[in-house]
Amino acid sequence: MTQTRPRLLLIDGHSMAYRAFFALPAENFSTTTGQTTNAVYGFTSMLINVLRDERPTHVAVAFDVSRQSFRTEQYPEYKDGRAATPDEFRSQIPLVQQVLGAMNVTWLTLEGYEADDILATLAHQATEAGFDTLICSGDRDALQLVDDDVTVLYPVKGVSELSRMTPEKVQEKYGVPPHRYRDLAALVGEKSDNLPGVPGVGPKTAAKWITTYDGLDGVIAAADQIKGKAGENLRAHLSDVLRNARLNKLVCDLVLPKSAGELLWEGWDAEATAELFDVLEFATLQDRLRSQLSERQVGEFTAVAELPEVVATFRRLETGELAGWLESRDPSEPVGIAVAGEFAKGSGHITGLALSDGEEEVWCDPAAFDPGDESAWLAWLADPGRRKAVHDAKGLLWACAGRSWRVAGIEMDTALAAYLIRPDLRSYALEILVERYLGRELTAASTTADQPALEGIDAAGEDEAALGRRAGAVRDLAGVLAGELASHDVAGLLADMELPVLYVLADMETTGIGADTTHLSSLEAEFAGRAKEAVAAAHAAVDQQFNLRSPKQLQEILFEKLGMPKTKRTKTGYTTDAEALAGLFAKTGHPVLEAILRHRDVEKLKQTVDGLLAAVADDGRIHTTFHQTVAATGRLSSSDPNLQNIPVRTGAGREIRRGFVVTEGFDALMTCDYSQIEMRIMAHLSADEGLISAFHSGEDLHTTVASRVFSVAPEAVDAEQRRKIKAMSYGLAYGLSAYGLSQQLTITPEEARGLMDEYFDRFGGVRDYLRSVVDEARRKGYTETMFGRRRYLPDLSSDNRQRREMAERAALNAPIQGSAADIMKVAMLRVAAGLREAGLTSRILLQVHDELVLEVAPGERDRVEALVRDRMSHAAELAVPLEVSVGFGRDWDTAAH
DNA sequence: CGCCCAACGTA
DNA sequence: CGTACGTTGGGCGC
Numbered sequence: 001m002t003q004t005r006p007r008l009l010l011i012d013g014h015s016m017a018y019r020a021f022f023a024l025p026a027e028n029f030s031t032t033t034g035q036t037t038n039a040v041y042g043f044t045s046m047l048i049n050v051l052r053d054e055r056p057t058h059v060a061v062a063f064d065v066s067r068q069s070f071r072t073e074q075y076p077e078y079k080d081g082r083a084a085t086p087d088e089f090r091s092q093i094p095l096v097q098q099v100l101g102a103m104n105v106t107w108l109t110l111e112g113y114e115a116d117d118i119l120a121t122l123a124h125q126a127t128e129a130g131f132d133t134l135i136c137s138g139d140r141d142a143l144q145l146v147d148d149d150v151t152v153l154y155p156v157k158g159v160s161e162l163s164r165m166t167p168e169k170v171q172e173k174y175g176v177p178p179h180r181y182r183d184l185a186a187l188v189g190e191k192s193d194n195l196p197g198v199p200g201v202g203p204k205t206a207a208k209w210i211t212t213y214d215g216l217d218g219v220i221a222a223a224d225q226i227k228g229k230a231g232e233n234l235r236a237h238l239s240d241v242l243r244n245a246r247l248n249k250l251v252c253d254l255v256l257p258k259s260a261g262e263l264l265w266e267g268w269d270a271e272a273t274a275e276l277f278d279v280l281e282f283a284t285l286q287d288r289l290r291s292q293l294s295e296r297q298v299g300e301f302t303a304v305a306e307l308p309e310v311v312a313t314f315r316r317l318e319t320g321e322l323a324g325w326l327e328s329r330d331p332s333e334p335v336g337i338a339v340a341g342e343f344a345k346g347s348g349h350i351t352g353l354a355l356s357d358g359e360e361e362v363w364c365d366p367a368a369f370d371p372g373d374e375s376a377w378l379a380w381l382a383d384p385g386r387r388k389a390v391h392d393a394k395g396l397l398w399a400c401a402g403r404s405w406r407v408a409g410i411e412m413d414t415a416l417a418a419y420l421i422r423p424d425l426r427s428y429a430l431e432i433l434v435e436r437y438l439g440r441e442l443t444a445a446s447t448t449a450d451q452p453a454l455e456g457i458d459a460a461g462e463d464e465a466a467l468g469r470r471a472g473a474v475r476d477l478a479g480v481l482a483g484e485l486a487s488h489d490v491a492g493l494l495a496d497m498e499l500p501v502l503y504v505l506a507d508m509e510t511t512g513i514g515a516d517t518t519h520l521s522s523l524e525a526e527f528a529g530r531a532k533e534a535v536a537a538a539h540a541a542v543d544q545q546f547n548l549r550s551p552k553q554l555q556e557i558l559f560e561k562l563g564m565p566k567t568k569r570t571k572t573g574y575t576t577d578a579e580a581l582a583g584l585f586a587k588t589g590h591p592v593l594e595a596i597l598r599h600r601d602v603e604k605l606k607q608t609v610d611g612l613l614a615a616v617a618d619d620g621r622i623h624t625t626f627h628q629t630v631a632a633t634g635r636l637s638s639s640d641p642n643l644q645n646i647p648v649r650t651g652a653g654r655e656i657r658r659g660f661v662v663t664e665g666f667d668a669l670m671t672c673d674y675s676q677i678e679m680r681i682m683a684h685l686s687a688d689e690g691l692i693s694a695f696h697s698g699e700d701l702h703t704t705v706a707s708r709v710f711s712v713a714p715e716a717v718d719a720e721q722r723r724k725i726k727a728m729s730y731g732l733a734y735g736l737s738a739y740g741l742s743q744q745l746t747i748t749p750e751e752a753r754g755l756m757d758e759y760f761d762r763f764g765g766v767r768d769y770l771r772s773v774v775d776e777a778r779r780k781g782y783t784e785t786m787f788g789r790r791r792y793l794p795d796l797s798s799d800n801r802q803r804r805e806m807a808e809r810a811a812l813n814a815p816i817q818g819s820a821a822d823i824m825k826v827a828m829l830r831v832a833a834g835l836r837e838a839g840l841t842s843r844i845l846l847q848v849h850d851e852l853v854l855e856v857a858p859g860e861r862d863r864v865e866a867l868v869r870d871r872m873s874h875a876a877e878l879a880v881p882l883e884v885s886v887g888f889g890r891d892w893d894t895a896a897h
Numbered sequence: 898c899g900c901c902c903a904a905c906g907t908a
Numbered sequence: 909c910g911t912a913c914g915t916t917g918g919g920c921g922c
Contacts (some may be wrong), residue, residue: 287914475914476922549917551903570903572919577904604905607916631912635908637907645907678908735912813911817908821912849908849912 009056023158053887175207183216336475347511348399361468514620514663534599688765735809
């Protein structure tokens, strides 16, 4: 059974607040009354993070009383020479203590001792009492306390990132075990404490001596034998070293008002924190308290006791043992799966398989299966009643597709679950999730489906137990994330949308799309030739060789040599983007500009084609990878190669699309687009009657909208008016400003403002909706799509105007872009299911946000068209119809419509 | 070799 | 001073 230990979090209040003080710019953190709050803010933010990530049962913070301590009595120069603590910092310490009061966190001081001594004493008591202890301190002296039960969280930069200093980590970083760290510090000295060490002796030398002579006592005893300048210095500074050793020893037997066992944390006082954060003007922190420390996590010992601990046993299953293991599992318990091998681009190969039911982790090698193992495994894998949890299950699906293994019953993908809970994380690596949600560390296996091997490294040497731990971690995470999904109201999105979509994507990737390499190669040659001509023309025009690809060299030529007028600034100089070059050409008519633009154009096309040719697999097809946890709005992304940004706007670009072709056994490619899906969603969400009726009018949307904005008959709308309205309509969904609109339409900001006013006069519902989106997001902390997909936007209450306004635009866009993404995902599921149920061979190849590309089998064309139109247009019921346009052709361009 | 930047392709 | 992505080459620093 799982056992658990209480967990004590100790924080050096002074040192962490001081770190925060220097990490956060004071000018961004002050209240309207002029109180600086950067240290309080940084400290509180750190505290919330650590409480969330570590889930301690017991918490205490220690402070220094003054600079006077028993150390200054023994050595009056101790900590001399330190710059005086700035008043701006000192005034914040009482505020930090008020925060701790409101959060019901015990804080302690003791006359004559430093905070570190208090922490050492509490850590000592905690270990005696069977606690795990975490010490959060920016003072390296704390490292001497590290052992199997005590971990130091040492701030790396600022206070937002903490490094877990375990015994192994201390050894790795300093070359000595933690109980020898004091010895090292004594030899090296500590400048900030005004404790000089042995001159010329740094951590490397000190570690070497300590290791060679078995500790400081040994080093001192052997001082006469140590050669060279360093040995000489050691002998000359022995008294300094001894003094350092005496002073850097932390006191661990103090008598304190509270003992470790009395530090139980029972959660914060909602009223008191709300009031205090109000005074401190910390708008975001109250939300973060609420959203990141859900009730379940608030220090309830019973809740923490439910946290899985690493107690599972590991066993290697020999040939013939898997069947028995699978059979004896409790079917109601989910099994965590982890696989090792190579996984990429729609295929995979499993070299190791680990399973965990929470009590036992087992490993086996599919290559060693006997017929009994094989049939038991296949039956288990395909049984939807056998509950499975996987992290990033696509790799497993790829490998299974290659061996025709059917997979069913995956009820949890921990990467997808974490994405639904927090869609804006940079990484959903298993290690990170385990740390975040289980508060434990996972030592990485080198080759797994969610962490593909580097080419050439096989998994033969894979640590079997490490893979077992991954399976165990996935299984444990599954339980915690299921709770989080429920509390974020997104459990349905995982079960009914993301997990089913995962299977469709895996199929699409395994299938790939046919490439006409002959066509692509001849295009490549043509683009290469034209690029070369452009280079020659550019060189001739300025009578000089230069690299046209280098913005830096371009700037030198244009602005220095030719003295052209300066363009808009970038971080590193002046922009040479296409728009700016076109502007310069209009002013100067210099032929080099035309050559550069031509080169840029054709070079981009060439690169795209190069990339595609390089991506053609042995089967003559291109297998992209779709990413399901990258875009914060819920969209998919595509890479290796990215098939969602293949050119389409120019003739030359469309030539590239002719390189994607229908293949043997199929009749045509078919493209199916949602027309104006984002505008339709805007109409639906805003319920604006004018916009809704525009969609029902049956006429061109932008013309209809323009006729109302300009108060003219639809027939009287000219091309220019339509263009402006189209730009604005789309811009609105992106949080476009009047200034931005004026830039895009090359009109004055006043004209743009007038245009927007007219627009909102006619379509007031849109304006009201856009306002309400931001208001609601600010209130709730997140936006929501039609299907309940959330995006958290803490920057909505940022003090930094740029960040805040960026978050506002993201808030405007996320429900619209995200709802479109949701609808498309539903459509994909319905189309895939429809094709399967009807027994059709036609298949989905690509998704490009609002477009699907299918490959249609002979004789299926009409049925597939009817099916796709139906399934796509009814993927969601909106206040306006969802229109789908369809086309067929031998290639992607011809199939466009 | 890894990182950032500018530039540019798509929806 | 319009959202969401991925890829590329140049340039810099390790």
